Each structure stands twice: as structure tokens, then as C-alpha cells.
Amino acid sequence: MSEGTSAxxxxxxxxxxxxxxxxxxxxxxxxxxxxxxxxxxxxxxxGSTKVSLDTYxxxxxxxxxxxxxxxxxxxxxxxxxxxxxxxxxxxAMSHGFRDFVELExxxxxxFCYGTLTVPGIVQTAEYxxxxxxxxxxxxxTAQNADLQAxxxxxxxxxxxxxxxxxxxxxxxxxxxxxxxFEGQPHIMRDQIRRLRELSERPNxxxxxxxxxRSIHPGCSGAFTMLTYEGGAATVYYELRxxxxxxxxxxxxxxxxxxxxxxxxxxxxxxxxxxxxxxxLLA
Numbered sequence: 001m002s003e004g005t006s007a008x009x010x011x012x013x014x015x016x017x018x019x020x021x022x023x024x025x026x027x028x029x030x031x032x033x034x035x036x037x038x039x040x041x042x043x044x045x046x047g048s049t050k051v052s053l054d055t056y057x058x059x060x061x062x063x064x065x066x067x068x069x070x071x072x073x074x075x076x077x078x079x080x081x082x083x084x085x086x087x088x089x090x091x092a093m094s095h096g097f098r099d100f101v102e103l104e105x106x107x108x109x110x111f112c113y114g115t116l117t118v119p120g121i122v123q124t125a126e127y128x129x130x131x132x133x134x135x136x137x138x139x140x141t142a143q144n145a146d147l148q149a150x151x152x153x154x155x156x157x158x159x160x161x162x163x164x165x166x167x168x169x170x171x172x173x174x175x176x177x178x179x180x181f182e183g184q185p186h187i188m189r190d191q192i193r194r195l196r197e198l199s200e201r202p203n204x205x206x207x208x209x210x211x212x213r214s215i216h217p218g219c220s221g222a223f224t225m226l227t228y229e230g231g232a233a234t235v236y237y238e239l240r241x242x243x244x245x246x247x248x249x250x251x252x253x254x255x256x257x258x259x260x261x262x263x264x265x266x267x268x269x270x271x272x273x274x275x276x277x278x279x280l281l282a
Contacts, residue, residue: 007098007099007100007102007103007245008076008102008103008106009047009048009049009050009051010046010047010099011047011076011103011106011234011247012044012047012051012056012073012076012077013044013045013046013047013051014045014047014247015073015232016044016045016051016059016063017045018249019059019063019065020045020063022063023062023063023064025062027041027042027045028041030059030062033062034055034058034059034062044059050077051077052077053074053077056073056074056077057074060073060074068229068230069229069230076106085154086098086101086102086105086151086154086155088154089147089148089150089151089154091147092144092147092148092151093148093151094243096238096242096243096244096245097238097243099243099245100224100236100243100245101155103226103234103245104155104158104226105158106228107166107226107227107228107234108164108165108166108167108227108228108229109166109167109168109169109226109227110166110167110168110169110224110225110226110227111168111169111170111171111224111225111227111259112168112169112170112171112172112222112223112224113171113172113218113222113223113224113258113259113262114170114171114172114173114176114222115172115173115175115176115218115221115222116173116175116176116179116222117131117176117179118172118176118177118191118195119170119172119222119224120152120155121155121156121159121168121170122156122168122170122194122195122198122204122206123152123191123194124187124190124191124194125149125150125152125153126149126187126190126191127187127188127190127191128145128148128149128152129145129146129148129149130181130184130187132144132145132148132149133145134181135240159198159201159203159204164229165203166203167203167204167205168203168204168205169204169205169207169263170195170204170205170206170207171207171208171209171218171259171262171263171266171267172206172207172208172209173208173209173211173218174208174209174210174211174276175211177192177208177276177277177280189281192277192280192281193281195277196274196277196278196281199270199273199274199277205270206270206273206274206277207262207263207267207268207269207270207273208267208268208272208273208276208277209262209266209267209268210267210268210276213266216261216262216265216266217257217258217261217262217266218258218262218266221237222237222238223235223236223237223255223258224236224237224238225252225255225256225259232247233247233252233256234246234247234252235247235251235252235255
């Protein structure tokens, strides 16, 4: 299985497993009904084997999947082997982040909570480059930082994607807006201006958590949540040395609750946040 298709196949497999469990069927029972080996049925659910459209149709019938959801996952099955734009930047991306941007391309909504830095989906190229160079990773060279900045700019084309609209909701801590890049004050100024410009788009929402907010669900750290057609979601965490993706319903629900509290109770409203961005620019 190629690196460029792994995330989409695993997403299809995870959904098949969820549907099967919802119907109360064992993997052996599914294998018997479709007249395949247990190993083959298992490979469908782990994503190690591509699910053909015919097989998917039979599984969707067996699991009584509604028509709207069927269409979405049929497209995902069909596109599972398509090489995505991100493969041009594979040398500048970890395996985990490649999986994330692959899933991001299939999502219809992204919620980002940022703490000390501006979330990647709304970063300027120069901000991204400066952050990468200052993380303290000895493996990041100036050339590598440039490549990552180019990659992130390419990733942001999803904000103006034709066809399926893509909504982004960013909640970030005010402290991330007060960072200074020594000798280069324009980097932060241009980044704040970019946030302000994006906040005017109908598919982008920016909210700021003020410095004086105390303990809240965001204190446990930054996270991103992707939501797909039909409502299923994936939670993504990015740490210094590892990245984590989870489709577990309990983990997703926990982060959806955190999102609701951050948006409704913790952060300034979008209008208040826009005024704060204007104050910082002034």
C-alpha cells in the first residue's frame, strides 16, 4: 500500500467496521455472506486492501447504509489510489501529517484549537518558515523550512475549493498573537493581517481566547478535528516527536464537547475577536 493512499483506505476500513458493529455482525459472518475468506474481510477493515466499488456496494447493502452516506464513501473508495498533491512534499512531511492532510482533503469542516502558535491552516508562508526554523529541530534546514512553507500554502487551497465547500473554524489563544520574531516584526504583523482578512470570508471563523481566561478544556493542549459528510469525524494531535489520529467515537465526542465550550463559553465572539485583531494591527 502506498503512503499516498493509506489514510483514505484506513478511513473506509474504520467506517466499515463501525457499520458492521452497528449491525451486530462478526467479521466471520460478513466473510461468509460475501463468500470471501476471513483474512480478506479483515484486510478491508484494516485498509491494507482496497475495497472495490462492487464489494463496497454489497457491504453497504448488508449494513443498510443510507443513500447520502453511500455516495460519499463510494467516492472515497473510488479515489483511494489517487495520488494527492501532498505527495510532492513527502520529504518535508511526517507520515502522520501526510495522513492528516489526506483526510483533510476529504473533510467538509475543520476545527482548530491553537495555543502558543497560529494553526497551520491559516498561517502565512513566512510565519510557517520562521516557526519551523525556531522549533529547535536540528534536522530542519532553511531549505526544508522553505519546502514546508510551500507545502502549507498548497494545503490552504482547500479554503477556496470549488464544488464541496470547506469550512474552517479557528479558536486560538491570544498569547499566540503576541509572539515576536526578533528583528522581524513584520512576520507577526503580516500573520495577524492574514487572520483578519480570512475572518471576512463566509467559510472561515476566527475566535480568540483572551489572556485572562483561566482553566478550560483547551488547557490540555492544541487539537484539530476534521468532520466529513454524514457527521463522522477524526481528531488530530501534533506533538514534538509524534502525531496521533483518532476516529474513536468516545475521543471524538470528548473533543466535540471541548469545541462547544471553547466556542460558546471561553473565546471572544468572532466580532470581538476581529476587534482584537484590529487593535493588534493598530
